[in-house]
Amino acid sequence: MRITIIGYGMAGARLATLLAKDHQVTVYGAENHPAYNRILLSGLLAGAYQETDLALPPANVDLRLGVAATDIDRVARTVHGEPYDALVFATGSRAIIPPVKGLTGDDGEPHPNVAAFRTLDDCRRILAATGSHPVVLGGGLLGVEAARGLAGRGPVTLVHGAPHLLERQLDAVGGAVLADTLAAIGITxxxxxxxxxxxxxxxxxxxxxxxxxxxxxxxxxxxxxTTLAESIGLAVGRGVLVDDELRASDPAIYAIGDCAQHRGAVYGLVAPAWEQAAVLAEVLSGAAALRYTGSRLVTRLKAAGIDLAAMGDLDGEEIVSFADPSRGTYARLAITAGRLRGAILLGDNPTVGTVTQLFDRRTPVPADRRSLLLGRMSAALPAETPALMPDAAVVCRCNTVTKGEIVRCGGRSVPQIAQRTNATTGCGGCADAVRGIADWLSTVDPVMEEVWP
Ligand SMILES: Cc1cc2nc3c(=O)[nH]c(=O)nc-3n(C[C@H](O)[C@H](O)[C@H](O)COP(=O)(O)OP(=O)(O)OC[C@H]3O[C@@H](n4cnc5c(N)ncnc54)[C@H](O)[C@@H]3O)c2cc1C
Incomplete structure (x- = not known):
């Protein structure tokens, strides 16, 4: 099958890799770089990674790097005159620059001292800046990560229009605790x-x-x-509208990742993008009746020294919360009908894995709610040691890899497990958990190592 993918970002690159063996794949990538792990840009800014650490596995496809696709003929089924059987939009998102006077010049390009935080080129510009008064405009997840990354260079100011930080993930108390934590590391x-x-x-x-x-x-x-998708008459809402096969309003065209809108949701996160890529690879190969039915999200902040996990809705029949601002700790559980609807865990909280599992698996919360907030584990809770962790527990959220898949892959070291399951290859936040499982497996079942080539 001739498949053309527009966009060589996180979703397009994953799909290209999955399809390369069995199909004739052409990929257009507007950025001038080989595929890279966009979510590690925060770590690049913070100096935790070099550019080479961000490289994604290259796909063996016909790659048009530095070329933005512009010319699509839906009737002839061609892109720039070349035929396709299936066309995939993986055009991602673009950063919003608010209409504030002076942020952009007459040509619409950012002022020389101003940079968005979306691409490798944006990061290069920020890192090359010589000014000594870094300011971040926008206190969402990426704004906080950017401020944390810049904090090593001296005092940083984080300017946010809403009444508290991360208003989509946190309530007011959590926002205030986070602001105090940031103040302690030089971020006003x-x-x-x-x-x-x-x-x-x-x-x-x-x-x-x-x-x-x-x-x-x-x-x-x-x-x-969605500019290109709209220009060729595809149905577009906040993203390109797709069904459970990731199919757009034209039966030969699909969309995945940040640019796609599925059942009303435009996710803007890598786990759904990679889940969609995996489902679409199956759909295009006709191998299985796999469908994408949506993703259940847990958001983590990747800023050194700041632990934050937020999931689901913050309201429920029952709200249980605990705040210890002097230690930068805040937790809130929203419970309905005995099950977790959502949670915020900010600061050092030893039960984050357990809470995430309860949320993921929709299992009833223990009668002693305090055990979840304070880390006093009751016997009713699944323990977080690898041995007692259920097989269905999701360990790598970016790639949706469960403990059972890690056990079954046969790897006994983090690189082997990463190669065989993709675990740890997204934000890398699960590396410690995967290492723990690898160490445990090496102890209890070292023989598996020998059966894998
Ligand atoms: C700094 C940062 C940190 C992040 N951290 C996290 C995180 O911790 N967890 C998480 O889940 N998500 C995170 N995200 C979001 C995550 O990166 C996106 O959800 C993910 O990149 C989506 O993949 P995508 O392929 O849909 O879009 P993108 O990765 O944006 O790729 C789209 C690509 O398509 C190209 N393109 C667009 N139009 C055309 C065209 N006409 N022709 C050719 N190419 C085109 C673009 O140039 C781009 O390269 C972060 C994002 C940023 C910027």
Whole structure:
């Protein structure tokens, strides 16, 4: 089958790898770089990674790097005059630059001191900036990660328009605890702060405050990149509308990743993008009646020294919470009908794995709710040691890899397990858990190593 993929980001690269062996695959990638792990850009900014650490496995396909696809003929089924049997949009998202005077020039390009935080080129610009007053505009997950990454260079200001940080993930108390944690590492947080202009390296706020801002990193959300899809008449809402086969309104066209809208959801996260890539690879190969039915999300902040996990809805019949601001700790559980609807765990919380499992598997929460908040494990809770962890527990969230899959893959070291299951190859946050399982397996079942070539 001739398959053309538009977009060589996290979703497009994964799909290309999955299809390369059995199909004739052509990929257009507008960025001038081989595929890289976008979610590790935060670590690149923080100096935890080098660019080479971000490389994704190259796919053996006809790759048009640095070429944006523009010319699609749906009737003739061609892209730039070359035929396809199936066309896949994996065009991702683009960063939103708010309409604040001075952020962009007349040509629409960002001011020289201003950078979005989406691409490797954005990161290179931020890292090359010589100014000594870094300011981040936008206190969502990426804004907090960017501020944390820049904090090593000196004092950073994080400017946020909403009443508290991470308002999509946290409630007001959690936001305040996080702001205190950031303050302790040299990040000043200004909430309820509306940027109105950027002039001569100074960011002006609505209350008259003037902040020297160089570099100014803009992290004000993303929008699905649907320009090309709309231009050829595909049905588009907030993303390209797709069904459970990831099929768009044209039966020969599909969409996956940040640019796709499935059952009303535009996820903007890598786990759904990679799940969709895996399902679409099956659909296009006709191998199985696999369908994508949506993803259940747990969000983690990847900022050194700040542990945050947020999942589901923050409201429920029953709210149980605990705050210890002096230790930067806050936890909130939203429970309905004895099951977890959502949770926030901020700071050092030893039960994060257990809470995530209860959420994932929709299992009843223990009668002693405090055990979940305070880490006093009751006998009713599944323990977090590898031996007692259920096989169905998801260990790598980016790649949806369970403990059972890790056990069955036969690997007994992190690199082997990564190669065989993809676990740890997303944000890398599960590396310790995978190492723990590998060590446990090496002890209890070392023989498996010999049967794998
Ligand atoms: C700094 C940062 C940190 C993140 N951290 C996390 C995290 O911890 N966890 C998480 O789940 N998610 C995270 N994300 C989000 C995650 O990166 C995205 O969900 C993921 O990249 C989506 O993959 P995608 O392939 O759909 O889009 P992208 O990776 O954006 O790739 C789309 C590609 O398509 C290209 N393209 C667009 N139009 C065309 C065209 N016409 N022709 C050719 N190419 C085109 C673009 O240039 C781009 O290279 C983070 C994002 C950023 C920026």
């Amino acid at each position: 947080v200004r909430v309820n702060a509306q940027a109105v202009a950027y002039v001569d390296g100074v960011l002006r706020l609505a209350d008259g405050t003037e902040l020297p801002a160089d570099p100014l990193v803009v992290s004000c959300g993303v929008r699905a990149e």
